[in-house]
Amino acid sequence: xxxxxxxxxxxxxxxxxxxxxxxxxxxxxxxxxxxxxxxxxxxxxxxxxxxxxxxxxxxxxxxxxxxxxxxxxxxxxxxxxxxxxxxxxxxxxxxxxxxxxxxxx
Amino acid sequence: xxxxxxxxxxxxxxxxxxxxxxxxxxxxxxxxxxxxxxxxxxxxxxxxxxxxxxxxxxxxxxxxxxxxxxxxxxxxxxxxxxxxxxxxxxxxxxxxxxxxxxxxx
Amino acid sequence: xxxxxxxxxxxxxxxxxxxxxxxxxxxxxxxxxxxxxxxxxxxxxxxxxxxxxxxxxxxxxxxxxxxxxxxxxxxxxxxxxxxxxxxxxxxxxxxxxxxxxxxxx
Amino acid sequence: xxxxxxxxxxxxxxxxxxxxxxxxxxxxxxxxxxxxxxxxxxxxxxxxxxxxxxxxxxxxxxxxxxxxxxxxxxxxxxxxxxxxxxxxxxxxxxxxxxxxxxxxx
Amino acid sequence: xxxxxxxxxxxxxxxxxxxxxxxxxxxxxxxxxxxxxxxxxxxxxxxxxxxxxxxxxxxxxxxxxxxxxxxxxxxxxxxxxxxxxxxxxxxxxxxxxxxxxxxxx
Numbered sequence: 001x002x003x004x005x006x007x008x009x010x011x012x013x014x015x016x017x018x019x020x021x022x023x024x025x026x027x028x029x030x031x032x033x034x035x036x037x038x039x040x041x042x043x044x045x046x047x048x049x050x051x052x053x054x055x056x057x058x059x060x061x062x063x064x065x066x067x068x069x070x071x072x073x074x075x076x077x078x079x080x081x082x083x084x085x086x087x088x089x090x091x092x093x094x095x096x097x098x099x100x101x102x103x104x105x
Numbered sequence: 106x107x108x109x110x111x112x113x114x115x116x117x118x119x120x121x122x123x124x125x126x127x128x129x130x131x132x133x134x135x136x137x138x139x140x141x142x143x144x145x146x147x148x149x150x151x152x153x154x155x156x157x158x159x160x161x162x163x164x165x166x167x168x169x170x171x172x173x174x175x176x177x178x179x180x181x182x183x184x185x186x187x188x189x190x191x192x193x194x195x196x197x198x199x200x201x202x203x204x205x206x207x208x209x210x
Numbered sequence: 211x212x213x214x215x216x217x218x219x220x221x222x223x224x225x226x227x228x229x230x231x232x233x234x235x236x237x238x239x240x241x242x243x244x245x246x247x248x249x250x251x252x253x254x255x256x257x258x259x260x261x262x263x264x265x266x267x268x269x270x271x272x273x274x275x276x277x278x279x280x281x282x283x284x285x286x287x288x289x290x291x292x293x294x295x296x297x298x299x300x301x302x303x304x305x306x307x308x309x310x311x312x313x314x315x
Numbered sequence: 316x317x318x319x320x321x322x323x324x325x326x327x328x329x330x331x332x333x334x335x336x337x338x339x340x341x342x343x344x345x346x347x348x349x350x351x352x353x354x355x356x357x358x359x360x361x362x363x364x365x366x367x368x369x370x371x372x373x374x375x376x377x378x379x380x381x382x383x384x385x386x387x388x389x390x391x392x393x394x395x396x397x398x399x400x401x402x403x404x405x406x407x408x409x410x411x412x413x414x415x416x417x418x419x420x
Numbered sequence: 421x422x423x424x425x426x427x428x429x430x431x432x433x434x435x436x437x438x439x440x441x442x443x444x445x446x447x448x449x450x451x452x453x454x455x456x457x458x459x460x461x462x463x464x465x466x467x468x469x470x471x472x473x474x475x476x477x478x479x480x481x482x483x484x485x486x487x488x489x490x491x492x493x494x495x496x497x498x499x500x501x502x503x504x505x506x507x508x509x510x511x512x513x514x515x516x517x518x519x520x521x522x523x524x525x
Contacts, residue, residue, distance in 0.1 A: 001339070001357040001390060003325070008137065008192040010108070012161060013200075014152050015185035016171050024106070024161070024185075026137055026192060032323065032341055032355050040137050042106040042161055047329050051194070056327060056339070056357055061166045061271075061376045061481075062390040066331050073184045075106060075167040079388045080330035080339075087323040087341060089366070095328075113242065113297040115213070117266060118305075119257050120290035121276050129211070129266070129290075131242055131297060145242050147211040147266055156299070166271045166376075166481075178289045180211060180272040218452065218507040220423070222476060223515075224467050225500035226486050234421075234476070234500075236452055236507060250452050252421040252476055261509070271376075271481045283499045285421060285482040316444070316462040316495060318430070347428065347446055347460050362434050371432060371444070371462055376481045377495040381436050394493045395435035395444075402428040402446060404471070410433075 001056040003030045003082060006049050010042050018072045025049065025078060027057055032085075034093045043076040044069055054082035054093060106161040108135045108187060111154050115147050123177045130154065130183060132162055137190075139198045148181040149174055159187035159198060211266040213240045213292060216259050220252050228282045235259065235288060237267055242295075244303045253286040254279055264292035264303060316371040318345045318397060321364050325357050333387045340364065340393060342372055347400075349408045358391040359384055369397035369408060421476045423450045423502060426469050430462050438492045445469065445498060447477055452505075454513045463496040464489055474502035474513060 008026035012019075022044045029039035034054075041057055046068045049055050058079040064070055069077055084094035113131035117124075127149045134144035139159075146162055151173045154160050163184040169175055174182055189199035218236035222229075232254045239249040244264075251267055256278045259265050268289040274280055279287055294304035323341035327334075337359045344354040349369075356372055361383045364370050373394040379385055384392055399409035428446035432439075442464045449459040454474075461477055466488045469475050478499040484490055489497055504514035 012185035058388040065388040073170040080327035115295040117290035178275040222500035283478040283485040380493040395432035400430040
């Protein structure tokens with residue numbers, strides 16, 4: 001998995017029958033220091049994440065291991081909402097606390 | 106999935122038996138700001154997208170989760186046609202409205 | 211899938227039992243403008259492509275969706291031979307016609 | 316697989332039902348010379364690795380081939396803890412011995 | 421698949437139960453001109469390759485299509501030992517003959 005930030009939403013019209021009504025979110029990949037990158041993915045949101053939240057993205061066939069996405073043409077899902085993470089025993093990001101924007105990597 | 110633009114068509118002669126009559130489209134990857142990249146994929150079009158339309162590409166085994174592509178050697182499909190998408194609550198692209206060609210990323 | 215050019219052949223001695231007698235070709239990835247790249251793959255040729263031909267490569271588990279490669283440790287196959295392709299309604303490559311070597315991308 | 320170093324932990328709140336109680340570790344990819352890179356993955360730790368340990372990461376559907384991760388939306392696991400490795404018959408890293416920080420590649 | 425050179429061995433202590441006793445080799449990716457790159461993989465050696473030998477690496481779920489690796493968390497195997505390969509009808513590498521170190525790509 002990788003850590004991403006929910007930055008937007010994609011709305012589709014015509015789609016494969018078995019994809020009706022699945023919410024699609026734009027997720028930007030973050031570094032372990034919580035710095036945005038240019039890498040993004042369009043993921044099915046199976047848990048209801050809000051804009052700006054840090055999430056974990058599962059990719060490939062693993063994205064189909066949920067009731068919502070089973071047997072559907074989905075290659076990425078938001079599988080968890082991140083509360084906080086630590087690198088070298090320092091908190092890089094915490095949802096409910098001070099969040100340093102940059103930490104020297 | 107990622108957002109792409111349909112830029113062309115690939116016609117094949119000899120192919121594996123179970124690939125007969127599947128439409129193959131050239132799709133160029135776009136950034137979240139709707140800017141073209143050099144990355145492309147040849148995808149099976151299971152929904153009928155037109156040249157220039159923005160679409161979502163599903164890759165890997167997920168590309169076989171449709172009636173048309175089930176059990177076929179297909180690793181990418183057009184699984185949806187994009188109507189519009191938003192980043193940071195701003196509309197980056199809308200199929201039926203003003204489309205900024207470039208947005209500072 | 212991606213568009214590649216068959217540039218060579220790989221001959222192996224010892225290999226896994228279920229890989230005996232599968233033809234292995236070296237395939238160089240091409241851009242949508244038919245320009246060679248440094249990216250290559252060793253693919254099982256399930257349809258009989260000749261040196262210099264443009265082909266489509268299917269990767270991952272999709273490469274096992276043929277009678278020849280079913281249940282074998284194969285992650286790439288030549289799944290079709292390209293006759294021609296178009297970008298923005300211009301023919302970039304055609305097997306039996308004039309082939310521009312470079313088109314400004 | 317690739318060689319990584321366990322550098323941190325990710326704690327999630329809301330997650331897919333079948334992901335409850337799986338430990339998530341931040342793992343930084345290393346070169347064969349034991350030099351850190353910017354590439355990282357969030358992996359499920361199925362064997363109990365400590366911070367700073369060198370581990371092997373298995374990715375994709377292979378990450379589901381354990382009792383803990385079977386049928387779960389997991390695309391990366393720590394599948395082994397590295398004791399030592401050699402390149403060109405020289406020990407690059409050994410868990411219980413002198414560890415050169417840099418070896419010219 | 422891609423062409424690699426066996427450059428070393430990885431020894432693990434604790435690992436998932438179903439990974440006991442599988443030989444793990446360090447394999448460096450080569451270009452089609454037999455030039456080493458910085459890309460590497462840790463692969464399960466299912467056929468017994470020696471240091472310095474050129475091998476073919478199969479990745480992803482395809483790596484589990486052997487008796488040794490079936491249903492195990494393995495995402496890369498050495499699936500064949502290369503005898504020789506040709507590019508544009510020139511022999512780039514041959515196990516038992518003169519081997520040019522560099523060929524202008």
